[in-house]
Amino acid sequence: MASPGPPPPFAELPERNCWYREVQYWDQRYQDAADSAPYEWFGDFSSFRSLLEPELRPEDRILVLGCGNSALSYELFLRGFPDVTSVDYSSVVVAAMRARYAHVPTLRWETMDVRALDFPSGSFDVVLEKGTLDALLAGEQDPWTVSSEGIHTVDQVLNEVSRVLVPGGRFISLTSAAPHFRTRHYAQVHYGWSLRHATYSSGFHFHLYLMHKGRELSVAQLAQGAQILAPPRTSTSPSFLQDSDHEDFLSAIQL
Secondary structure (H helix, E strand, O other): OOOOOOOOOOOOOOOOHHHHHOHHHHHHHHHHOOOOOOOOOOOOHHHHHHHHHHHOOOOOOEEEEOOOOOOHHHHHHHOOOOOEEEEEOOHHHHHHHHHHOOOOOOEEEEEOOOOOOOOOOOOEEEEEEEOHHHHHOOOOOOOOOOOHHHHHHHHHHHHHHHHHEEEEEEEEEEEOOOHHHHHHHHOOHHHOEEEEEEEEOOOOOEEEEEEEEOOOOOHHHHHHHHHHHOOOOOOOOOOOOOOOOOOOOHHHHOO
């Protein structure tokens, strides 16, 4: 895929969705993150709390991928899960979050690319991501036919997630992507986990995927996973990726 070129001088909404994959865009966007309110992709903590909390234990070592300026990590601390490490490839937002939550020493913030995590294998009991994979796939033009670059990017992230999880660890993904688009990415036998799906929120439903390392995928899920390796299908429907002034375009990507 050809490089989209650098994003223009900062505007909260980029002209092209693919700029959501670029660290330069996020560095520009988060220049004032220390003073701005948290931005919550796909709902705040209260909208998925009933699904998330039963999967967590107070002693869990939790890793949050692509944290941005979300309050998720702090909400976890407030709810009794104090050991939280949050990473983002924008050093600007990491610095802002360190400053904002300096009064909570158990919350750690690191500048890191989720495709190459700088943690030893088996470092975490839980890995959480909310909208990070959606942003990395934002340049895709067809939800049915993900580019080889997009498939590789997701595989890089998921391999790293599986690596840093302990046996019995859980990966929890919060996204706009419905099962017929996202299950095929998660249902790969080499990650070594099972897969469960739930929806949350009212009106437009968001999706929570729970992967449990050390358990097996179902036969049906494995069949869905095989679709990612199938020959590209010809799409007759128009591309529906779009920007909006509320950044709801991610709700339409569903990759």
